Amino acid sequence: MADDRVGVIGLGYVGLPLALAFAEAGCEVIGVDVDEGKVAALMAGRSPIRDVPEEALRAALASGRFRATPTYAALAEVEAMFICVPTPYDAMRAPDLSYVKAAAEGIVPYLRQGHLVILQSTTYPGTTEEVVRPILERSGLRAGEDFDLAFSPERIDPGNREWTVRNTPKVVGGVTPRSTARAAALLSRLGAPVHPVSSPRVAEMSKLLENIFRSVNIALVNELALLCERMGINIWEVIEAAKTKPFGFMAFYPGPGVGGHCIPVDPYYLSWKAREYDFYTKFIELAAEVNQAMPFHVVHRTAEALDRYAGKGLRGARAFVLGVAYKRETDDPRNSPAGRIIELLLTRGAEVAYHDPYVPRFRVGGDAFRREERELASVPLEEGWLRWADVVVIVTGHRAVDYGKVVETARLVVDTCNATAGLPRCSAIVVRLGAPMAPFPE
Template sequence: MTGSIMVPQGGPEEEVTVPDHQGEATDAGGTRRYDLAVIGLGYVGMPLAKEACASGLRVVGVDVDPAKIESLNAGRSYIDDLTDADLDAMLGSGFTATADDSVIARSEAVVICVPTPLDEDHRPDLSAVRGASAAVARNLTSGSLVVLESTTWPGTTDEVVRPILEQSGLKAGADFHLAFSPERIDPGNPKFGLSNTPKVVGGYTDTCRDRASAFYARFVERVVPVSGTREAEMAKLLENTYRHVNIALVNEMAIFCDELGIDLWEAIEAAATKPFGFQKFLPGPGVGGHCIPVDPSYLSYTVRKLGYPFRFVELAQEINERMPSYVVNRVQRLLNRERKAVNGSRVLLLGVTYKPDIADERETPAVPVARVLRELGAELVFADPYVSSWAVDGVPVPREEDLAVAVESADVTVLLQQHAAFDLSVVEDRARLVLDTRGVLAEAVHIERL
């Protein structure tokens, strides 16, 4: 694949390589060389490795988790967007996974795709980024390209990653190339993947940016250069903060529209008929995944360092985080209508992943919903075609295999995620009481929408 931007690569002259009998590139001493080393083999790193392999690049993956390495090298994928067949093709092209970070020294480009979670105080936790950067520094060679893709606060590439890399004795912009390119992976999206989603790239210097842009153009259709790493870092936070704030808006509207007797779902669909100036967002039981619950806090952290709060983000966080409790309140109301208490009632949770039709449970709002229901004495069960076992705070929740039996035996069913595998007509026809947090069920006496 040839991307829409092609710029000359800067840096020192690259070492001459010669192919061996399997087509693998080696240096003059016979040591294998790689075009790309991906550090962090999760939901971001593996799609990147997949597209790079498909474009003909020689790729190696580095991770600290032995289970991941064993699984990948055995051809078993644990990523929703990467099938075993995809992985077989990657392995056939020469891809391998390893915990040995010395392979970085034999790689022309290194992309860091490690997690950037929040700590218990909702502050950025960059321990994985620092660890990955230290591994790169130990193996950094002149002329290499290093790119950070992990979402973080503006200034991280320059203020955190660069000093660690320069402990190698090499200087960014002079001896090696440094850039930031935010990941835009949307797990389970059938339309947009890594190759056809525009790639934002910001470099420590213009030459760094150009080198990184040329690299990504080898397997991404469109590269979007920006003036620096901070602009690229901010772009990612802006994207997700925009979604976070608008989700909070409709979540709060769902609460007061219920009290006003207004069908917000119908109002949203009506507003969405406007062909300009409006984008549809839907309420739900809370926000989940690897971006929306986390990334805005990175931006809030950055603003607070200036001495004042980022009130939009913090208010949105407060609204979205209280939605699981509101869901439980609505469950209580439904049961009260039937003269039942939550204590002792059998509550079925339908769909415990954070998105439909994937197995990803990261930051799923199903957890806080389940936690509060359990505290109130509910007998919890769940049904999810993508989750074989599920525990909340270390305590297993029984899994229901048969949807019809599950909804018929539950005092109340809470639809948290609308997996396509769920036969919604079964829920509508056989459930006793239903709280539909996704607005996908037909309205009826026994069904309430959030």
């Protein structure tokens, strides 16, 4: 089966790049997203994602190989479909599969003999067979017999220009060998190598392993950064020294916390599922605990710096946060540690403004840390705001920001990501995460 007509459910950071890649590969692609405003923008050639150039979107529209719709009925026209919807956690860190379930339920009325369904949303092992499959089989069709079903984890790295959906290797596991082979054949049309595995559960676990590996190693270096602060050692210098070893070491860097969709979420998906087997992922959960504590440490470090160098506390202090995206050079603020940092600063009585060249508006609050929701607007990075601030807190080190200007103009800077490394001596006092503070001023 050629599978020349492809449906993509969810046109966000994962689904939209995938849809356009298949269109570029010669497939006819129908994108489904329940957000009618997003669909209208896409059909007008406006990309909501920085990683998807509008030129590429408009080319796909002009070719006639891509269109977007808010209705699932269009899936009756395709031969294969991908589910690329969010899989967040709830306030208690339990998996929220409501979007996956809604997508599967949306497919059911239009599922027919010979369809291929591939789940791409990151989730715990068993989701494809225990959650998606039963919903789809309400149609009266049987997975692996009447239609094919597989899991292939997304491997999108926002802001990465080298590794994209077109060249990043794919992993795929189907409910039957035929489902695996068919999904692998379709994915191979994108041009990247495809690695088949024995089941959806293996593919689902492989995605969690990839991200939990990063979570654990980030937690390790975050913990060492805290120790280095107490010991008067610069963790950034330590890492550069360790990197000279050509084997047995991989550099990870400390920071204000972890963000995005995967690293803050995946450990909790696995630990939640593990409890079904009377197994407790203590090591993984400890790493998540360390990473989740980093925003609290950043605020503590900021308060300590204000007390030491400005002789004032956080209450009434003016804090200027630089960068609220979870990762530099992206416009994605999901689960960004900047959210918790700003909430904690506001709760402790500070005035807060922020600048991010890629995130024009940023919502905080509505949780246990700050019940009141508040939407902030990015302000210009200009001398007036830098002089306004009692402390500038660099959370996300976007390359587009002139840090030389920041340290020349500001009085006090707390740098959580080493963005100011290598800059000449300046008038500002710079306090780096994972490095000793300068002595008290005389």
